[in-house]
Amino acid sequence: MWSDGGIKYFMPELLHVKTGDTVRFRNLSGHHNSESLEGLIPEGASHWISALDETYDVQITHPGVYGYICAPHYEKGMVGVIVADQDLHNLESLTSADHPKEAQKIFGRITAKLTK
Ligand SMILES: [Cu+2]
Numbered sequence: 099m100w101s102d103g104g105i106k107y108f109m110p111e112l113l114h115v116k117t118g119d120t121v122r123f124r125n126l127s128g129h130h131n132s133e134s135l136e137g138l139i140p141e142g143a144s145h146w147i148s149a150l151d152e153t154y155d156v157q158i159t160h161p162g163v164y165g166y167i168c169a170p171h172y173e174k175g176m177v178g179v180i181v182a183d184q185d186l187h188n189l190e191s192l193t194s195a196d197h198p199k200e201a202q203k204i205f206g207r208i209t210a211k212l213t214k
Pocket residue numbers: 106107129130131168169170171176
């Protein structure tokens with residue numbers, strides 16, 4: 099398989115935090131960003147969008163599930179999930195939204211992890 103050497107996923111793809119925590123996104127390789135997806139974060143939480151390759155801090159303010167993507171690689175399934183306070187009240191939003199196929203697969207895999 100060919101690779102351009104770029105890592106195209108978030109590590110870890112699923113992160114548990116507490117409200118008040120700050121999550122730092124760092125780019126290790128290639129060109130990426132981090133942005134929350136509309137409708138995939140708890141009500142009242144702020145949307146975020148980082149610049150490409152930027153080290154970016156997100157403050158987690160509300161309990162619940164946060165779905166986010168790398169905009170350039172959303173199609174390739176570069177997505178991730180943060181769960182604050184083990185609160186899964188809006189978990190369904192991850193898989194009920196209309197995602198590109200690869201992204202849907204990753205959100206499905208993470209949802210399965212959280213519900214088993
Ligand atoms: Cu990316």
